[in-house]
Amino acid sequence: MKLFDVYPLYDVTPTRAKDVYVYDSKGTEYLDLYGGHAVISIGHGHDHYVKSLTEQLNEIGFYSNAIKNPIQQELANAIGEQSYCHDYQLFLCSSGAEANENGLKLASFTTGKKRIIAFHNAFHGRTSAAVAATDNVAINAPLNQQQEVTFLPFDDENALEIELKKGDVCAVIFEAIQGVGGLDEPSEEFIYAMDRLCNSYNTCLIADEVQAGFSRTGTFFAYQKYNIEPHIVTIAKGMGNGFPIGGILVHPSIEAKYGMLGTTFGGNHLACSASLAVLDVLKEEGLQKNAEELGKYFIDQAKNIPSVKKIKGRGLMLGLEFDFEVSDLRKELIYQQQIFTGGSSNKNLLRILPPLTLQKKHFDIFFKRLEKALKAINV
Numbered sequence: 001m002k003l004f005d006v007y008p009l010y011d012v013t014p015t016r017a018k019d020v021y022v023y024d025s026k027g028t029e030y031l032d033l034y035g036g037h038a039v040i041s042i043g044h045g046h047d048h049y050v051k052s053l054t055e056q057l058n059e060i061g062f063y064s065n066a067i068k069n070p071i072q073q074e075l076a077n078a079i080g081e082q083s084y085c086h087d088y089q090l091f092l093c094s095s096g097a098e099a100n101e102n103g104l105k106l107a108s109f110t111t112g113k114k115r116i117i118a119f120h121n122a123f124h125g126r127t128s129a130a131v132a133a134t135d136n137v138a139i140n141a142p143l144n145q146q147q148e149v150t151f152l153p154f155d156d157e158n159a160l161e162i163e164l165k166k167g168d169v170c171a172v173i174f175e176a177i178q179g180v181g182g183l184d185e186p187s188e189e190f191i192y193a194m195d196r197l198c199n200s201y202n203t204c205l206i207a208d209e210v211q212a213g214f215s216r217t218g219t220f221f222a223y224q225k226y227n228i229e230p231h232i233v234t235i236a237k238g239m240g241n242g243f244p245i246g247g248i249l250v251h252p253s254i255e256a257k258y259g260m261l262g263t264t265f266g267g268n269h270l271a272c273s274a275s276l277a278v279l280d281v282l283k284e285e286g287l288q289k290n291a292e293e294l295g296k297y298f299i300d301q302a303k304n305i306p307s308v309k310k311i312k313g314r315g316l317m318l319g320l321e322f323d324f325e326v327s328d329l330r331k332e333l334i335y336q337q338q339i340f341t342g343g344s345s346n347k348n349l350l351r352i353l354p355p356l357t358l359q360k361k362h363f364d365i366f367f368k369r370l371e372k373a374l375k376a377i378n379v
């Protein structure tokens with residue numbers, strides 16, 4: 001059987017990985033500044049993570065949500081403690097799209113409404129409502145287009161209020177820092193306006209923290225740079241360091257009912273132990289602070305590169321914008337300089353999403369090799 005060919009691939013085959021390095025079958029070492037798309041949070045193959053998963057697998061790996069699983073409560077307690085969202089309730093699933101799908105569905109159940117407001121350049125995943133709230137017609141099938149979604153620009157408070165006043169909007173979904181869209185952020189005033197307007201018009205505010213959450217940006221959640229309380233926070237990616245797990249944090253004002261949400265795989269024993277190990281390491285190794293400090297270091301160093309037109313992001317969710325498309329630069333970096341980086345829907349943006357265990361010396365290596373790569377492509 002052939003694979004269904006939906007991914008354009010780089011010609012590299014990693015067979016092993018440790019911390020911030022990935023190795024291919026010939027033993028070539030690559031510096032991982034992509035983290036498998038912001039997934040690797042505590043570094044590849046972290047000893048505590050491997051030990052926790054192995055021990056859990058030797059006990060019990062999976063059983064359905066029809067039985068008690070105390071590790072789910074342990075995980076809820078740990079996320080509550082580390083995110084300061086103590087009062088929220090946790091529902092577990094297995095991916096970012098599924099988290100957003102459940103968040104949107106819950107918003108619709110709770111408000112009895114069905115239109116969604118999302119933002120230009122947003123990316124929320126590939127499931128039915130999540131992809132409809134993603135600003136990319138190319139990945140929306142006719143089936144998805146039956147969802148009612150209105151896209152607005154960030155920072156247009158007036159437009160947002162006009163839409164919310166119509167009374168049919170169940171959710172406003174936003175990324176405090178856009179990931180796939182290219183690291184744009186709403187202004188502080190607009191963040192507070194979304195929070196206020198959603199509360200006045202009985203609409204759920206959903207913070208999509210699938211990519212930015214779990215300490216990547218230097219706060220536990222990227223929206224926590226501000227003092228707001230979203231009704232729903234969606235999480236995945238760095239939460240499991242590669243083990244598929246996602247979830248939603250639900251504001252205490254929203255009441256659960258039996259059967260409202262559900263899943264076979266979500267919150268299984270292995271997934272919970274992976275995420276608990278991630279939280280242990282984030283805390284023990286001070287990785288949130290490391291992300292914050294290294295982000296500043298990167299921004300300072302990047303200012304010295306003349307061809308960089310804009311430096312974007314915070315913590316270890318960063319980008320360098322050039323006045324040319326970066327696809328050749330990314331190829332040069334991976335094939336000649338052995339560095340993985342990311343792209344985005346902004347074709348001029350090189351994205352940097354490393355494991356949060358990265359050190360200054362790794363950024364020093366990156367900047368040296370970036371200089372060589374820029375020369376090689378005649379910039």
Ligand SMILES: Cc1ncc(COP(=O)(O)O)c(C=O)c1O
Pocket residue numbers: 037095096097098100123124125126175179180208209210211212236237
């Ligand atoms: C902000 C955001 N939301 C949702 C998703 C979808 O997550 P997944 O691919 O795990 O379904 C992504 C994936 O890149 C994302 O960046």
